[in-house]
Amino acid sequence: MHVYWIFNCLAxxxxxxxxxxxxxLSEIKTHKSLLTKxxxxxxxIKKGDPLLxxxxxxxxxxxxxNDSLTFGGxxxxxxxxxxxxxxxxxxxxxxNAHDGGGIKPCFWGAFTQDGEILWQRGTGxxxxxxxxxxAIFDIDQDExxxxxxxxxxxxxxxxHGSLQDVEILIMDGQTGEVERQVKPEIFQDIQGKGANWVHxxxxxxxxxGQDTPRDFVIKLGTYVLAFDDQLNLLWSYQxxxxxxxxxxxxxxxxxDIDNDSKDEVNGGYYLLDDDGGILWEEMLGRxxxxxxxxxxxxxxxxxxxASGFGHVLDEKGNIILKLxxxxxxxxxxxxxxxxDSTNDDSL
Ligand SMILES: [Ca+2]
Ligand SMILES: [Ca+2]
Ligand SMILES: [Ca+2]
Ligand SMILES: [Ca+2]
Numbered sequence: 001m002h003v004y005w006i007f008n009c010l011a012x013x014x015x016x017x018x019x020x021x022x023x024x025l026s027e028i029k030t031h032k033s034l035l036t037k038x039x040x041x042x043x044x045i046k047k048g049d050p051l052l053x054x055x056x057x058x059x060x061x062x063x064x065x066n067d068s069l070t071f072g073g074x075x076x077x078x079x080x081x082x083x084x085x086x087x088x089x090x091x092x093x094x095x096n097a098h099d100g101g102g103i104k105p106c107f108w109g110a111f112t113q114d115g116e117i118l119w120q121r122g123t124g125x126x127x128x129x130x131x132x133x134x135a136i137f138d139i140d141q142d143e144x145x146x147x148x149x150x151x152x153x154x155x156x157x158x159x160h161g162s163l164q165d166v167e168i169l170i171m172d173g174q175t176g177e178v179e180r181q182v183k184p185e186i187f188q189d190i191q192g193k194g195a196n197w198v199h200x201x202x203x204x205x206x207x208x209g210q211d212t213p214r215d216f217v218i219k220l221g222t223y224v225l226a227f228d229d230q231l232n233l234l235w236s237y238q239x240x241x242x243x244x245x246x247x248x249x250x251x252x253x254x255x256d257i258d259n260d261s262k263d264e265v266n267g268g269y270y271l272l273d274d275d276g277g278i279l280w281e282e283m284l285g286r287x288x289x290x291x292x293x294x295x296x297x298x299x300x301x302x303x304x305x306a307s308g309f310g311h312v313l314d315e316k317g318n319i320i321l322k323l324x325x326x327x328x329x330x331x332x333x334x335x336x337x338x339x340d341s342t343n344d345d346s347l
Pocket of ligand 2: 137138140141145146
């Protein structure tokens with residue numbers, strides 16, 4: 001499914017998928033500009049075409065206008081009301097970050113599929129230029145989703161590219177009320193710039209081997225931080241790679257690679273144990289844009305995938321596959337899938 005955020009309308013495009021002879025239609029919303037009147041009047045649907053199902057306007061109260069553009073912001077999806085139906089959260093950020101990155105959210109607005117506003121918090125804000133640190137997840141397992149988010153502190157003066165004016169909030173998804181609020185001491189020391197500073201995503205993880213994930217990991221420039229559901233800092237990791245094209249993955253990945261029911265963190269140049277210990281570190285190849293932890297050659301063990309020069313490694317750093325620079329000179333997005341059914345006997 002492809003999701004786009006286009007000014008004041010949510011656009012979700014889905015594909016018609018052939019599934020054992022049946023056509024499966026995923027839920028579809030689309031922006032009006034993507035659908036011509038002719039298509040509306042007489043749709044000609046071909047396999048693989050996106051198809052309009054319905055359209056949801058972002059409630060006007062949740063929009064802002066800047067430089068003659070009116071927009072909602074970046075978006076997250078999740079069941080905020082606990083009724084089993086997906087809801088939406090738009091957020092915008094202070095522009096006090098490199099390249100307008102979304103690292104300092106200052107506005108959040110939640111609404112349902114029917115366009116009913118659930119709540120809003122904050123004001124103003126810019127369209128985040130990259131996906132920022134906002135996640136929807138039931139992190140305390142009370143069957144209601146929370147919003148885990150960084151938040152700009154408007155009354156705090158801080159240098160450009162610094163986290164000194166940022167705190168972490170856990171908000172009730174249904175009401176937007178702040179349940180927990182922490183300004184980690186380590187934020188005083190963290191600042192960044194350039195391409196490696198504009199990607200901040202909260203990665204939900206199970207670092208403590210609980211029944212369900214109740215922790216999260218986030219990469220902030222050269223740091224990786226891990227928090228529990230009480231916003232305690234579990235551990236931090238820092239590396240020294242800073243040069244463009246020679247830095248670890250913009251966004252790490254989490255997964256249980258050593259079968260201890262706890263998640264490890266793959267950054268492409270490093271693999272961190274669930275407690276933040278270093279399992280391996282190596283500058284494997286340039287442009288280590290994307291990584292994953294998933295099954296590859298053995299259905300009992302996951303592997304670390306790394307886009308830079310096309311690597312697959314085990315938890316000890318042994319290279320299982322290396323495609324090399326000639327084949328993968330700039331490995332950008334990486335996905336792991338099961339495409340070759342002829343290998344089924346070996347898996
Ligand atoms: Ca809902
Ligand atoms: Ca909850
Ligand atoms: Ca593990
Ligand atoms: Ca482990």
